[in-house]
Amino acid sequence: GQNIDQPTEMTATEGAIVQINCTYQTSGFNGLFWYQQHAGEAPTFLSYNVLDGLEEKGRFSSFLSRSKGYSYLLLKELQMKDSASYLCASGANSGYALNFGKGTSLLVTP
């Protein structure tokens, strides 16, 4: 598998922008995923990057640099409901199974 590293916790203010970084080992790379997970609920898909560059989807954007083994998730115009865990995952396992990081717990404050 691949080691996925991301910060454990982050705090940001409502209306602000936050960037959540993720690094991964590059061997056998097959795509980088971001998921949002509220406590006790299922992860929900946010983004998928397989090529270098920035993918924008509304308030959320995701960036990938394959040569650096690096990705980030950018959340703009933060809302209270964005308080959740954000999971970075690589699709490097056989059969496209996802290898997840431990998640970044984001707290959005008023």
Next chain:
Amino acid sequence: DSGVTQTPKHLITATGQRVTLRCSPRSGDLSVYWYQQSLDQGLQFLIQYYNGEERAKGNILERFSAQQFPDLHSELNLSSLELGDSALYFCASTNRANTEAFFGQGTRLTVV
């Protein structure tokens, strides 16, 4: 609603027992993945089935087994349960391009 259905939602059982978790993938999806999420470990891939065949194995214990049936639903069997097996168990299916995985609502297993 992701379209992936898992039952039961909650399960409480004693150590040493055996339980079966059930998952139905989204209509048309052939792959089923099982993941375990505990507080200290994050989401861990257990096993994958594709159209009835085992495709990939992750960190699955020998006490655990799974299968996928002709109608594509899958069951995860957990036996000789230990306290440490208490976790959320998620099932997921993927689109044909494998660019998105859809997760069920999970089964929360508590071993007492």
